Amino acid sequence: MELIVAKFGGTSIGNGRRIKKAARSVVKEYMKGKKVVVVVSAINKTTDELLQIVDEAMEDAVTEKQLAEIVSMGEMTSVRIFSSAIEALGVKSEYIDPFMDEWPIITDSNLLNAKVDFEATEKKSKELLKLLDQGIIPVVCGFLGRDPNGYITTLGRGGSDITAFLLGHCLKADEVIIVTDVGGVMSTDPNKLQGAKKLDKISVEEMRDLATHGAQVLHPHALKYKDPDINAKIIGFEHGDLSAPGTEIIGPSKNKMVKTTTLNPEPISVVAVVGEKILNKPGILAKLTSKLAENSINIIGISTGQNSVTIFVDKKDADEAHRLLHDVVIADDNLSSLSLGRDIAMITISSPDFIDTPGIISEITKPLRDNDLNIVEISSSQTSVVIFVDWNDGKKAYELVRGVLE
Numbered sequence: 001m002e003l004i005v006a007k008f009g010g011t012s013i014g015n016g017r018r019i020k021k022a023a024r025s026v027v028k029e030y031m032k033g034k035k036v037v038v039v040v041s042a043i044n045k046t047t048d049e050l051l052q053i054v055d056e057a058m059e060d061a062v063t064e065k066q067l068a069e070i071v072s073m074g075e076m077t078s079v080r081i082f083s084s085a086i087e088a089l090g091v092k093s094e095y096i097d098p099f100m101d102e103w104p105i106i107t108d109s110n111l112l113n114a115k116v117d118f119e120a121t122e123k124k125s126k127e128l129l130k131l132l133d134q135g136i137i138p139v140v141c142g143f144l145g146r147d148p149n150g151y152i153t154t155l156g157r158g159g160s161d162i163t164a165f166l167l168g169h170c171l172k173a174d175e176v177i178i179v180t181d182v183g184g185v186m187s188t189d190p191n192k193l194q195g196a197k198k199l200d201k202i203s204v205e206e207m208r209d210l211a212t213h214g215a216q217v218l219h220p221h222a223l224k225y226k227d228p229d230i231n232a233k234i235i236g237f238e239h240g241d242l243s244a245p246g247t248e249i250i251g252p253s254k255n256k257m258v259k260t261t262t263l264n265p266e267p268i269s270v271v272a273v274v275g276e277k278i279l280n281k282p283g284i285l286a287k288l289t290s291k292l293a294e295n296s297i298n299i300i301g302i303s304t305g306q307n308s309v310t311i312f313v314d315k316k317d318a319d320e321a322h323r324l325l326h327d328v329v330i331a332d333d334n335l336s337s338l339s340l341g342r343d344i345a346m347i348t349i350s351s352p353d354f355i356d357t358p359g360i361i362s363e364i365t366k367p368l369r370d371n372d373l374n375i376v377e378i379s380s381s382q383t384s385v386v387i388f389v390d391w392n393d394g395k396k397a398y399e400l401v402r403g404v405l406e
């Protein structure tokens with residue numbers, strides 16, 4: 001029997017009519033013979049309103065425990081209304097909140113920005129399967145958790161998306177459906193720029209980077225629990241239909257689900273271009289990179305400083321890149337000189353856990369510091385850290401870094 005997790009954001013349940021429409025869409029899937037777990041946010045802007053009231057009433061005098069309990073009322077209310085709306089349509093439903101034995105989401109005690117205890121949650125979430133087997137539709141508070149002391153916690157703003165993907169993963173759901181106020185993931189925020197187009201699909205990796213840089217449509221940490229075998233999509237609430245097409249989220253590829261440390265087998269070369277006004281003059285970066293692009297030279301990495309641009313290329317392309325970029329330097333008064341550096345080793349460390357684990361970079365770099373290994377450059381994204389060291393230090397640095405994570 002197919003199992004789906006459907007999450008409704010604040011706008012999607014923003015008034016009684018919308019809640020009725022949303023409940024109908026859930027019941028429609030249930031009538032097709034599917035098991036449905038519902039996750040809901042607080043109605044409309046309730047969370048913002050509660051936070052503002054607390055701020056006006058007592059500013060900083062509120063404790064974390066009090067604040068978590070107060071904001072939890074948004075989701076505590078919406079699960080009760082949503083569950084009743086399903087029952088009004090003649091189908092059995094139960095709301096699930098953190099005070100109940102069946103509550104699945106267990107976290108640490110960082111009350112306002114809690115981290116999920118995955119093992120405990122996976123175990124507890126099996127309770128929901130019992131309800132589903134009895135033909136009951138559970139309606140679970142999004143955004144909330146419970147710590148080992150029994151205190152209410154929250155997963156951080158926008159955290160209901162995490163709840164949905166986490167439950168989808170733990171229950172081995174067939175699909176996670178995020179219902180929101182826009183038709184899916186668009187080419188940009190449609191509320192900021194006209195003419196945004198809906199995407200039919202997007203990869204987990206792209207979605208994560210978009211979300212990390214502010215695209216509110218999905219919480220970046222939610223995708224940590226996106227299993228490659230679980231379908232996922234973001235759809236607009238206006239359809240009133242969970243089978244509506246929106247934007248499918250694809251992946252991640254299996255090797256992105258595990259921790260990996262790799263040492264690039266070939267050396268990398270670094271070309272550094274210097275100039276007094278590099279950061280003040282428009283178009284300098286474009287001149288440098290387009291020259292390489294016209295000559296089919298791939299750029300592995302790039303970084304800019306006050307007076308320099310550093311470009312990483314394959315060693316086999318280094319001499320040609322050097323010559324081509326020299327032509328650009330000669331022709332441009334804003335650039336003064338360039339240098340082709342020594343061979344560099346590139347070590348890439350990736351793990352889906354990095355996204356919500358603070359201090360990863362210092363943990364990785366500590367053994368290098370302790371062993372006097374100099375880092376030439378470091379870059380990081382949400383789920384990976386790339387370290388460039390001298391080629392001769394590459395093997396040793398790789399072993400040290402690998403040791404940290406194992």
Ligand code: ADP
Nearest residue numbers: 009010011180181185186188189191215216217
């Ligand atoms: P919900 O309450 O359903 O969780 P959110 O307000 O958290 O909804 O997220 C939906 C909002 O995300 C949209 O109203 C839109 O303004 C914003 N958004 C930002 N970037 C994008 C994007 N690339 N595609 C779609 N929506 C986006």
Ligand code: ASP
Nearest residue numbers: 041047143157158159160
């Ligand atoms: N209600 C919470 C918030 O506004 C969680 C969510 O909407 O996902 O942040």
Ligand code: MG
Nearest residue numbers: 009158216217
């Ligand atoms: Mg949201």
